Amino acid sequence: MGHLFCGTNYPLSICFIVVNEFCERFSYYGMKALLTLYFVNYLHWDDDLSTAVYHAFSSLCYFTPILGALIADSWLGKFKTIIYLSIVYVIGHVVKSVGAIPDVGDNNVHIALSMVGLILIAFGTGGIKPCVAAFGGDQFDEEHVTERQKFFSIFYMSINAGSLLSTIITPILRGDVQCFGGDCYALAFGVPAALMIVALVVFIAGSGLYKRTPPQGNILLEVCNCIGFAIKNRWTRSRYDPPRKHWLDWAAEKYSKRLIQEIKMVLRVLVLYIPLPMFWALFDQQGSRWTLQSTRMNMAFVRMLNALLILVFVPIFDLIIYPLVGLCKINITPLRKMATGMIFAALAFVAATLVEINVVKTVVNPAPAEKCLVQVLNLAGNDISLKLPDSSLFSQPIQHLQVTNTSGKTTVKDNIEKNKDGNPYLRFFNTLPEAVNLTVGTQVFHMSGYSMSPNYTVDRGEYPEVTCIYDSNSCPRLDLGLLDFGASYTVVLTEVSGNIMADKLVDVKANNVHIAWQIPQYVLITAGEVMFSITGLEFSYSQAPANMKSVLQAGWLLTVAFGNVIVLIVAEGAGLEQWTEFLLFAGLLVGVCIIFSIMACFYTYVDPEQLDKVYLEDLGKDEDEDDGMKKQKSTDIALSKPSKTTRL
Incomplete structure (x- = not known):
C-alpha cells in the first residue's frame, strides 16, 4: 500500500482521519461541556430535567450509530457516509447556536431550536x-x-485532545465574553460549529489517499x-433430523457457512456486551451529576481533568503498566482489562x-412543611428586643445590623439555593431615601x-473598590471584599456622618x-476508561468480520446509549x-462486573482473517460430505486460536 510514513508501516x-476526529470531538465536547449549565441558567430548567435531557441527548448520540453503520456497510460505504452525515452535523450545530x-424569540423558540439542533447533532455525530x-x-x-493497535490508542488520544481544548476554550467564550447583555452561549456554541466545518474539510482533503x-x-x-430462517428451520423440521452443533447451523441449507460463522462471531460479542451499559451509566455522569457537584464546591481550576488525564494515562498504560504486568507473567486479555476498568x-x-x-454541608435546607424561616434585620442603630406571640424564638436582644432566624443560619428566605453555575449571588438593600447605582464587575445594580x-450573579473574586453613584453624585468606592463560590450575600447600604x-451579610455560606x-x-x-474504552474499541474491530466492522x-456504541x-x-x-445515588451506581457496577467476568471466562477469541483462509467461496455444494466435515473441523481449530489482534 502506497503513501506510507517514511520508515514506518503507518499509512499517510x-x-x-486523526485530525478530523480531533476537530469533530472538539465540536462535540465543546458544545456538550456547556449543555447542562445552558439548560439550568439559560433555559431555566431544574437539575433533574437538565440531567434527564442531557442523558437523553447522549443516548440518542449512541443509538444513531447503528443507522450510520447500516448506511456505510450496506449502501454508501464509510467514506460517503462520513461526508453526508457530517453535513447534517454542521447544520445541527448552526441551529443550536442560533x-x-x-433576540431570536421567546423561551419556547429557544427550546425548540435547541432541541432540533441537538437531534441533528445526535444523528450526525452518532452516524459517523x-x-x-x-x-x-x-x-x-x-x-x-x-500498527493498527497503536492507531486506536492514537485515535483515542486525539478524541481527548479535542475534548481537553474545548473544555478550556468554550467556557471562556461563554463566561468571559459578554454578548446580548449576558453570557455568550451563542458564541460558545458557534465555535464548535466552525470546528466541525474544519473537520469536514480536512477529511475531504485526504480523499485521494x-x-x-x-x-x-x-x-x-x-x-x-x-437468523430467522435458522429459528424457523429449527422448530419446524422433523425431530428425526440429525442434531446441529449450533442453532444457527440450521440455516446451512440456504446460507453459506461463511455467513453463518460470521454471525456466530458477532452474536458472541454482542451477548458479551449486554452488561456493559452500566459502566457508561457511571462514566457519562461526569457531564451531569459531577458537573453539578462541582458547582457546589470551591472551584479554583478549570474542569478538564478527564481529558487531560487521558493524554497522560494512555502512554503510561501502553508503555509502562501493561509491559510491567506482562513481565509478571500475568495474561492481560482484553476482557480482563475491561473488567478491571469497571472496578476502577x-x-x-x-x-x-x-x-x-x-459538599452538602454548606447547602441550606428549606423550612419543613407548614414552617418558615424568619429573618430579622435591625437597622435601628441600637439593640432591640423582639417578641412573637406564643414563641420564645428571639429571647436575646437583636444587635444593630445582625441577621437572626429560626434555623440558626444566616439565610435569605427568598433565595436559599446555591447558584447553579457556582458563582456567588449578590443583592443590595438600600436604606437611604435617594436612589443608588452600583457596578460590581460587569453587573449593574439600581435601587x-x-x-x-434583585439577586444577581457576579463573578467570584475580590471587590475592594465598587463604583457607587448616590443622588447623581459619586460616592466613595465601597469595599465588598471576597465574594466566594456558591455564597449568597446581602449588602446593606446605610449613611453614617454623611458617608x-x-x-x-452572608445569607448562604460559601462552598x-x-x-x-x-x-x-x-x-x-x-484509569477505568483507558482500560475499558480503548480496549473495547479495538476489541470490537478485531473480533468483527470484514463486512461487519461498522455494525x-x-x-x-449502543452500550453507551x-x-x-x-x-x-x-x-x-x-x-x-x-x-x-452515587453509592447505588457503584454497587450496581460491581455486581455487573462479576457477571461480565463470568461471561468472559466462556468467550473464545477469534481472528476474523482466518475466515478467508478457511472458506473458499462457499465450495460446500461441490464437495462431498466428508470434505465438508474436514473443512468444518479446520474452521473450528482456526477459530479456537487466540487472536493476536486483541492485545493492546
Missing part, C-alpha cells in the same frame, strides 16, 4: 461515530496488526433473514460519594430609595470543599439523595 491517510441568541474508527482501521494492511472498502449490500437484512469506575463513584457527603435589589457604608477533592474520582474513572462498532438510559431511569424515578 490516517493523519487526515437557538442561543436571545462507528464509521470513522472502522475507516481508520481499514487503512492498514492485514499484516500490520501492531484513502483505502476504501466497498459496501457489501444490505448485510444486516441478510443477517436477520439468516466503581471506586470512582465511591470517592464521589465521600465528596458529596461533605430607588428604601428598596431591595455611605456597606455592611455585607468550603475545594474542587481538588474531585481529583481522586477523576483519576479513578480515567459491531455500532453495537459497542443504554448506559445513559439507565441514568435517565435512576435520575427521574429513584428520587434519591445524590450521595445515595
Whole structure:
C-alpha cells in the first residue's frame, strides 16, 4: 500500500482521519461541556430535567450509530457516509447556536431550536461515530496488526485532545465574553460549529489517499433473514433430523457457512456486551451529576481533568503498566482489562460519594412543611428586643445590623439555593431615601430609595473598590471584599456622618470543599476508561468480520446509549439523595462486573482473517460430505486460536 510514513508501516491517510476526529470531538465536547449549565441558567430548567435531557441527548448520540453503520456497510460505504452525515452535523450545530441568541424569540423558540439542533447533532455525530474508527482501521494492511493497535490508542488520544481544548476554550467564550447583555452561549456554541466545518474539510482533503472498502449490500437484512430462517428451520423440521452443533447451523441449507460463522462471531460479542451499559451509566455522569457537584464546591481550576488525564494515562498504560504486568507473567486479555476498568469506575463513584457527603454541608435546607424561616434585620442603630406571640424564638436582644432566624443560619428566605453555575449571588438593600447605582464587575445594580435589589450573579473574586453613584453624585468606592463560590450575600447600604457604608451579610455560606477533592474520582474513572474504552474499541474491530466492522462498532456504541438510559431511569424515578445515588451506581457496577467476568471466562477469541483462509467461496455444494466435515473441523481449530489482534 502506497503513501506510507517514511520508515514506518503507518499509512499517510490516517493523519487526515486523526485530525478530523480531533476537530469533530472538539465540536462535540465543546458544545456538550456547556449543555447542562445552558439548560439550568439559560433555559431555566431544574437539575433533574437538565440531567434527564442531557442523558437523553447522549443516548440518542449512541443509538444513531447503528443507522450510520447500516448506511456505510450496506449502501454508501464509510467514506460517503462520513461526508453526508457530517453535513447534517454542521447544520445541527448552526441551529443550536442560533437557538442561543436571545433576540431570536421567546423561551419556547429557544427550546425548540435547541432541541432540533441537538437531534441533528445526535444523528450526525452518532452516524459517523462507528464509521470513522472502522475507516481508520481499514487503512492498514492485514499484516500490520501492531500498527493498527497503536492507531486506536492514537485515535483515542486525539478524541481527548479535542475534548481537553474545548473544555478550556468554550467556557471562556461563554463566561468571559459578554454578548446580548449576558453570557455568550451563542458564541460558545458557534465555535464548535466552525470546528466541525474544519473537520469536514480536512477529511475531504485526504480523499485521494484513502483505502476504501466497498459496501457489501444490505448485510444486516441478510443477517436477520439468516437468523430467522435458522429459528424457523429449527422448530419446524422433523425431530428425526440429525442434531446441529449450533442453532444457527440450521440455516446451512440456504446460507453459506461463511455467513453463518460470521454471525456466530458477532452474536458472541454482542451477548458479551449486554452488561456493559452500566459502566457508561457511571462514566457519562461526569457531564451531569459531577458537573453539578462541582458547582457546589470551591472551584479554583478549570474542569478538564478527564481529558487531560487521558493524554497522560494512555502512554503510561501502553508503555509502562501493561509491559510491567506482562513481565509478571500475568495474561492481560482484553476482557480482563475491561473488567478491571469497571472496578476502577466503581471506586470512582465511591470517592464521589465521600465528596458529596461533605459538599452538602454548606447547602441550606428549606423550612419543613407548614414552617418558615424568619429573618430579622435591625437597622435601628441600637439593640432591640423582639417578641412573637406564643414563641420564645428571639429571647436575646437583636444587635444593630445582625441577621437572626429560626434555623440558626444566616439565610435569605427568598433565595436559599446555591447558584447553579457556582458563582456567588449578590443583592443590595438600600436604606437611604435617594436612589443608588452600583457596578460590581460587569453587573449593574439600581435601587430607588428604601428598596431591595434583585439577586444577581457576579463573578467570584475580590471587590475592594465598587463604583457607587448616590443622588447623581459619586460616592466613595465601597469595599465588598471576597465574594466566594456558591455564597449568597446581602449588602446593606446605610449613611453614617454623611458617608455611605456597606455592611455585607452572608445569607448562604460559601462552598468550603475545594474542587481538588474531585481529583481522586477523576483519576479513578480515567484509569477505568483507558482500560475499558480503548480496549473495547479495538476489541470490537478485531473480533468483527470484514463486512461487519461498522455494525459491531455500532453495537459497542449502543452500550453507551443504554448506559445513559439507565441514568435517565435512576435520575427521574429513584428520587434519591445524590450521595445515595452515587453509592447505588457503584454497587450496581460491581455486581455487573462479576457477571461480565463470568461471561468472559466462556468467550473464545477469534481472528476474523482466518475466515478467508478457511472458506473458499462457499465450495460446500461441490464437495462431498466428508470434505465438508474436514473443512468444518479446520474452521473450528482456526477459530479456537487466540487472536493476536486483541492485545493492546
